[in-house]
Amino acid sequence: MSDQPIPTTRDRIINAANHLFYGEGIRAVSVDAVAEKAGVTKKTLYYHFTSKDDLIAAYLTSRDQPNLALFALWFAEAPGTVTDKTAAIFLHLARNARHPKWKGCGFLRTAAELANMPGHPAMAIGSAHKKKFEHWLATEYAAAGIGQPDLAARSIALVMDGVFSTMLVHRDPAYAEAAAETARLILTTMAQSVSAQGIRGNSQ
Numbered sequence: 001m002s003d004q005p006i007p008t009t010r011d012r013i014i015n016a017a018n019h020l021f022y023g024e025g026i027r028a029v030s031v032d033a034v035a036e037k038a039g040v041t042k043k044t045l046y047y048h049f050t051s052k053d054d055l056i057a058a059y060l061t062s063r064d065q066p067n068l069a070l071f072a073l074w075f076a077e078a079p080g081t082v083t084d085k086t087a088a089i090f091l092h093l094a095r096n097a098r099h100p101k102w103k104g105c106g107f108l109r110t111a112a113e114l115a116n117m118p119g120h121p122a123m124a125i126g127s128a129h130k131k132k133f134e135h136w137l138a139t140e141y142a143a144a145g146i147g148q149p150d151l152a153a154r155s156i157a158l159v160m161d162g163v164f165s166t167m168l169v170h171r172d173p174a175y176a177e178a179a180a181e182t183a184r185l186i187l188t189t190m191a192q193s194v195s196a197q198g199i200r201g202n203s204q
Contacts (some may be wrong), residue, residue: 092174
């Protein structure tokens with residue numbers, strides 16, 4: 001007998017939305033398609049979600065913590081320095097991108113589809129997710145003694161979103177491998193800058 005909890009109706013709807021929205025895009029997928037995938041009626045779906053916009057927001061919310069936890073796991077399990085651990089995130093991303101079902105970053109793709117709707121609730125959820133990633137990196141960098149940890153984290157976040165976009169255009173995971181080296185260069189340069197400042201300070 002399985003110990004897995006039985007998904008609630010709401011969970012089934014979100015799981016269906018996750019599968020369809022991520023795979024096909026939010027505009028291409030109708031509420032009817034999500035209801036059919038979840039095995040519920042359209043009326044039942046609207047009982048749990050007031051609108052398609054509400055469902056889109058729930059879809060992104062459901063991806064928030066799992067994605068952040070996966071980045072943290074890749075970082076924690078990688079051997080070496082904080083620079084090595086950061087590079088490992090990009091190398092894992094390159095491996096994931098080779099899977100035929102990989103469609104890029106769901107948060108960026110949703111933001112692109114909602115570019116003319118800046119007030120959409122999903123935009124705020126996507127922004128918060130990206131900020132959480134950046135804040136987490138900054139915390140790790142501060143603990144490791146990286147100079148200007150906030151700037152370092154923002155720089156890596158820019159590389160991350162850049163490589164997500166570039167891989168969607170070229171369909172080539174090698175860009176994520178190149179991004180791993182870019183991340184190494186950024187963090188190594190910032191660490192060397194701090195060391196140089198320390199040496200100058202001690203010599204005065």
